[in-house]
Amino acid sequence: MTSKTTIPVHLDINGQRHTLELEPRVTLLDALRDRLGLTGTKKGCDHGQCGACTVHVDGERVLACLTLAAQAAGRTITTIEGLAREGELHPVQAAFLEQDAFQCGYCTPGQIMSAVACIREGHAGSDEEIREYMAGNLCRCGAYPHIVAAVRQAALEAAS
Amino acid sequence: MRDFSYLRATSVDAARQAAALPGAMLLAGGTTLIDLAKCGVAEPDTLVDITHLKGLDRIEIDERGAIIGALARMGHVADHDDIKSRFPAISEALWQAASAQIRNMATIGGNLMQRTRCPYFRDPSNFSACNKRVSGSGCSAIGGVTRGHAVLGTSDACIAMYPGDLATVLVAFDATVRLGDRHIRVDDFFLLPGTTPDREHAIEPGEMITAIEIPSSAAAHRSTYLKVRDRQSYEFAAASAAVGLELESDGRTIRDLRVALGGVATKPWRARAVEAALKGKVLEPEAVRAASLLAVEGAVDHGANHYKIELAPRVVARAILKMGETA
Numbered sequence: 001m002t003s004k005t006t007i008p009v010h011l012d013i014n015g016q017r018h019t020l021e022l023e024p025r026v027t028l029l030d031a032l033r034d035r036l037g038l039t040g041t042k043k044g045c046d047h048g049q050c051g052a053c054t055v056h057v058d059g060e061r062v063l064a065c066l067t068l069a070a071q072a073a074g075r076t077i078t079t080i081e082g083l084a085r086e087g088e089l090h091p092v093q094a095a096f097l098e099q100d101a102f103q104c105g106y107c108t109p110g111q112i113m114s115a116v117a118c119i120r121e122g123h124a125g126s127d128e129e130i131r132e133y134m135a136g137n138l139c140r141c142g143a144y145p146h147i148v149a150a151v152r153q154a155a156l157e158a159a160s
Numbered sequence: 161m162r163d164f165s166y167l168r169a170t171s172v173d174a175a176r177q178a179a180a181l182p183g184a185m186l187l188a189g190g191t192t193l194i195d196l197a198k199c200g201v202a203e204p205d206t207l208v209d210i211t212h213l214k215g216l217d218r219i220e221i222d223e224r225g226a227i228i229g230a231l232a233r234m235g236h237v238a239d240h241d242d243i244k245s246r247f248p249a250i251s252e253a254l255w256q257a258a259s260a261q262i263r264n265m266a267t268i269g270g271n272l273m274q275r276t277r278c279p280y281f282r283d284p285s286n287f288s289a290c291n292k293r294v295s296g297s298g299c300s301a302i303g304g305v306t307r308g309h310a311v312l313g314t315s316d317a318c319i320a321m322y323p324g325d326l327a328t329v330l331v332a333f334d335a336t337v338r339l340g341d342r343h344i345r346v347d348d349f350f351l352l353p354g355t356t357p358d359r360e361h362a363i364e365p366g367e368m369i370t371a372i373e374i375p376s377s378a379a380a381h382r383s384t385y386l387k388v389r390d391r392q393s394y395e396f397a398a399a400s401a402a403v404g405l406e407l408e409s410d411g412r413t414i415r416d417l418r419v420a421l422g423g424v425a426t427k428p429w430r431a432r433a434v435e436a437a438l439k440g441k442v443l444e445p446e447a448v449r450a451a452s453l454l455a456v457e458g459a460v461d462h463g464a465n466h467y468k469i470e471l472a473p474r475v476v477a478r479a480i481l482k483m484g485e486t487a
Binding site: 005007023024025027046047048051054060061062063066067068070071074114117118121123131132133134135136137 | 260
């Protein structure tokens, strides 16, 4: 599989601008992890089924594994590395710690990125709604009850 | 994933021209196309990215109906206040589809172009026979594991199920696909497999979906989408029903009824026999259950998917009765 050619791709990630030479087929996920060393975004299924690669593009949660890096050029990208402000954890990160909302931690960056957006969208109004709107993030350890508790806590904090 | 060239379209006309060339495909949300490229099913030479085109994501609603731009994303349409109030089945079908992340990516136009989830179709390295991928190569599903395959609209060449939710609602309410100046009913946009399962949509090279149009109706206003599946969320339908109901002023006689099925057929499946059997009748559970059996007239199972023939009429009946309870 030889590359046709590479193209320059400008990416705005966590407030920093990066310019990469990429094959057009490179996904945003592979660009983040393999080219920029931003390995907080995880590769789970690589087919849009698990949510481990969830990032924000223009403030909305999307799957980095099904987004071409070239397609994301010109958009504002936020990854788990860009969530904390000046050493302060994002409230959702803090809630995941407080509620012990993980076991192995592999799905956690995706869960947190998804939860931040879920709360912002107004889809964290009840446990039932949280479960529905967090359904795109699988946790093989089955930490779901604590994840729901963390999202609920962060949603309440955001509302107060 | 095989490499390809990437082209960012600057206008609808430029996109149409570029995508008309052999080996070129339009790229919108990518949730089907990039996935299938990774599976080795889609092998484009060029992807024409249309997601940066302006103005194609508008949602316009007036008394005649709704026009939804091709690049409006599923999540936005699902959460749109006027869609929720005037076309509730559309919102319900959309928020019960895929995941929040995928709904933020996937566009309405791309949703209509979604391909089947048939595991044989998706796995060319293990199953070379698939008439949908390569015309005349055979069907690996027939005689295989068929629990998720269609029971309606199948042929000897293909039993792949159409997996979408939105289009099931669209056929129930006589929606239209706009391909620029050419408008075509959604029901006609999706093709039965017949002897050419590789041809799924009535769209020609050089054409591009620009919008869908849903006419207003009392039935669309009083509508629902009931989706039954193996797990509660983030799953395709085992069977689903889009139902719209309009009653006479007596509050019990059916004036208009729309019924379409998802998860059981090779295309979004309008159940006109159910509608005809109940129009003018009094809405009562026994009549609804009896008429709902007509939804699977002509169904053919392939073993493990037999349950769909029993399940689908029950889903239809439950959806109609649920609509009857709302006033």
